Amino acid sequence: MLAGQALTSLFVIPIFLVSLTIHEYAHGWMAYRYGDDTARRMGRLTLNPLAHISLVGTIILPLIAHFGWAKPVPVNFSILTKRQIFKVAAAGPLANILLALILAGTFHIFHLKALTGLGNFVLLAILFNLILAVFNLLPIPPLDGSKMVYARLKSPQAINAYNKFARYGMFILIGFLVLGGFRLILPVVGLLYILLGLPLPVLTIKPPDCNK
Numbered sequence: 001m002l003a004g005q006a007l008t009s010l011f012v013i014p015i016f017l018v019s020l021t022i023h024e025y026a027h028g029w030m031a032y033r034y035g036d037d038t039a040r041r042m043g044r045l046t047l048n049p050l051a052h053i054s055l056v057g058t059i060i061l062p063l064i065a066h067f068g069w070a071k072p073v074p075v076n077f078s079i080l081t082k083r084q085i086f087k088v089a090a091a092g093p094l095a096n097i098l099l100a101l102i103l104a105g106t107f108h109i110f111h112l113k114a115l116t117g118l119g120n121f122v123l124l125a126i127l128f129n130l131i132l133a134v135f136n137l138l139p140i141p142p143l144d145g146s147k148m149v150y151a152r153l154k155s156p157q158a159i160n161a162y163n164k165f166a167r168y169g170m171f172i173l174i175g176f177l178v179l180g181g182f183r184l185i186l187p188v189v190g191l192l193y194i195l196l197g198l199p200l201p202v203l204t205i206k207p208p209d210c211n212k
Contacts, residue, residue, distance in 0.1 A: 017058070018125075019125070020070035023070065023092040023093070026095035027089075027144075028040070031073075036075060036079055039074055044071075056067040086152065090190070093132070099129050104198060111177070112200065123199070127189070135185055142166075142169055146166065187209050
């Protein structure tokens with residue numbers, strides 16, 4: 001069993017790192033398009049996963065709770081318009097959805113099989129990117145969905161209410177996860193996965209039987 005978990009980790013870890021890296025890079029790239037060079041100046045406008053690793057979020061927590069995050073790309077929202085803030089926030093989830101679509105197309109074009117190493121790797125990558133995109137679209141600070149909601153607020157009262165809510169966003173997010181709220185996004189992820197016409201991946205990879 002432990003060997004199977006280790007083998008599964010060998011598949012999941014690179015998917016985890018690459019998907020988070022593309023997500024954060026997309027935020028930085030979109031902000032840079034609108035004149036914010038903060039990420040570039042801090043060496044974060046890169047596809048090098050090492051630049052986006054968080055000790056707690058990318059290494060420790062995934063090993064303990066099978067959940068994590070990358071170090072957020074710095075963005076100077078004060079110099080951006082609300083429309084630009086919306087696009088910067090949406091860029092991360094959209095990048096993951098685009099990657100999932102490209103991988104799904106690759107799976108179909110090359111007639112990959114779910115039970116092969118490469119085929120299962122691609123399916124796991126698609127599934128993880130869909131989960132990452134849908135999860136980040138939740139309107140809970142500090143997730144991208146909350147920034148997209150903020151960018152659409154017009155009245156001072158609504159903005160003030162959002163700012164008060166955002167102060168407790170991390171606690172609300174932790175409570176959401178502890179109470180099993182993550183399961184609420186699974187039907188959406190499942191629907192998107194089904195629409196791509198893909199077979200289910202093997203979530204626990206078994207090592208080859210050396211006795212055969």
